Amino acid sequence: MLKKLTRFYYPKTIEEACLNLGNREQKTVLIAGGTSEVLRNDNSIEALVDLSKVKELCYIRQESSYIHIGAGTPVQDIYKSKNLKGPSGELLKTAAGKIGSTLLRNSITAAGNLAGLFPWSDLPPVYMALDAEVVCRKGKPKRTVPVQRLIDTRAAQFLSEAEIISEIMVPIYGKGTGVHFAKFSKTSNDYAMISLAIRLTQKSGKIEQARIAVNAITATPTRCREAESVLEGQKATPELFAAAAKKAVSGITVRRDIRASSDYRREVLEVMVRRGLQEAFAKAGK
Ligand SMILES: Cc1cc2nc3c(=O)[nH]c(=O)nc-3n(C[C@H](O)[C@H](O)[C@H](O)COP(=O)(O)OP(=O)(O)OC[C@H]3O[C@@H](n4cnc5c(N)ncnc54)[C@H](O)[C@@H]3O)c2cc1C
Numbered sequence: 533m534l535k536k537l538t539r540f541y542y543p544k545t546i547e548e549a550c551l552n553l554g555n556r557e558q559k560t561v562l563i564a565g566g567t568s569e570v571l572r573n574d575n576s577i578e579a580l581v582d583l584s585k586v587k588e589l590c591y592i593r594q595e596s597s598y599i600h601i602g603a604g605t606p607v608q609d610i611y612k613s614k615n616l617k618g619p620s621g622e623l624l625k626t627a628a629g630k631i632g633s634t635l636l637r638n639s640i641t642a643a644g645n646l647a648g649l650f651p652w653s654d655l656p657p658v659y660m661a662l663d664a665e666v667v668c669r670k671g672k673p674k675r676t677v678p679v680q681r682l683i684d685t686r687a688a689q690f691l692s693e694a695e696i697i698s699e700i701m702v703p704i705y706g707k708g709t710g711v712h713f714a715k716f717s718k719t720s721n722d723y724a725m726i727s728l729a730i731r732l733t734q735k736s737g738k739i740e741q742a743r744i745a746v747n748a749i750t751a752t753p754t755r756c757r758e759a760e761s762v763l764e765g766q767k768a769t770p771e772l773f774a775a776a777a778k779k780a781v782s783g784i785t786v787r788r789d790i791r792a793s794s795d796y797r798r799e800v801l802e803v804m805v806r807r808g809l810q811e812a813f814a815k816a817g818k
Contacts, residue, residue: 533570539579543586546698550671552581554694562696564604565639568648583641589698592616599624599702603643607631607655610642619815620662620702623711623729627658630715643697646679647687649752651787652723654715656683656753657745659700661711661729667699674698683753708740709733710815712808716800718791724748725792728804732763732812739763739813744780744805749797751787758783759805768813777806 539558543549553560558578563569566582583589589604592613599620601610610616610628631637631645631654645655646666656679664679668691679700682690687697709731716726726749733741742763744756759780766772781802786794 533573533575534577535575536578537580541579541581543581543583546586546588546669546696547671549581549583549586549696550669550694552579553696555579564641564644564647565606567636567639567644568650583696594621594704597704599704601642601700601702603641603697603699605642606638607640607642607645608634608637611637619705619709619711619731623658623662623713623731624655624702626713627654627715627727627729630654630713630720633721642700646682646700647691647697649683649686651748651751652727653747653753654724654727657727657729657747658713659702660745660753660755661731661743662702662705663743664703665701666697667701668695669698670695676701680755705731705733708735708816710812710817712812712815714804714808716804723791726797726801726804728801728808730805730808730812732809732816734768734813734816737817738765738767740765742776744776744809746780746784746801749786749801750784754784756780756783756805763809770810773806773809773813776809777802780805 541552559576560579561577562581564583583604589602591602592615593600594615607628659679665676666682667676712730714728715724717724727747729745731743742760744759747753759776762776762779781798788794
């Protein structure tokens, strides 16, 4: 493992990190928390650029209409943050608190969990349910893209050479919005068999906007768009939630692994979505 590694860069700024990454003479790779490095098993890597000393990537700020989360922010900081309020804050904190163990949460970063996309990654469905945007920097120049685009293309393909994710921007939702997050796993420290994030916005009992995003049950984070369509524009009833939960299951390709069969996951997801919708709607009414 990493038999050819000869250089370890510790940049102090984003610009320095991008400069180090642009080194074409050696196969150079970026790490943040470094928790997935062991899975990469790539013996051709010659240099690592470690973002852990780039302090300007570590922050959580709630401004007028967005929560700004620095790419290098440990997910434990998200879980424990006192700055995160409202439905978006609640969804982020709940999901972050369910990632791995405390030890791991202190290393895993807000962007590492998104860029190193695994079926068990818990934050990507949350970012999708909240319609988050991702800020990418290549030195000074920056661009902001919907998180969905980054997930669809996968970060490694989406980012250009020497470009990094610098921030996740999460819209703030106000009155009328309710959220729900649930992780279904064998133990609280284990990888998810199902991760589910829901956001509902209602007005006078009618659902205006619905977001249902899953991971782990699917190979990559996926929006249950057919289920969302069943809900939007309709008056909320238990029957409507039951119908949407059925659609959530039928509209996705369910995977199986050593933890559970696809049939089992389908059955569980339907119940999780139905209950999650009820809970999110109840909160949206408060
Ligand atoms: C035992 C164990 C249990 C785990 N359990 C869970 C769990 O329950 N839920 C969960 O969600 N996760 C879990 N994880 C974490 C998950 O598997 C990944 O390891 C983690 O999300 C990677 O985050 P990181 O910050 O460590 O990124 P790294 O491992 O450092 O990097 C991951 C990838 O992202 C890229 N990257 C990182 N930061 C940036 C950036 N700013 N811009 C561009 N690219 C970037 C890197 O180049 C690399 O390709 C677990 C990990 C372990 C080891």
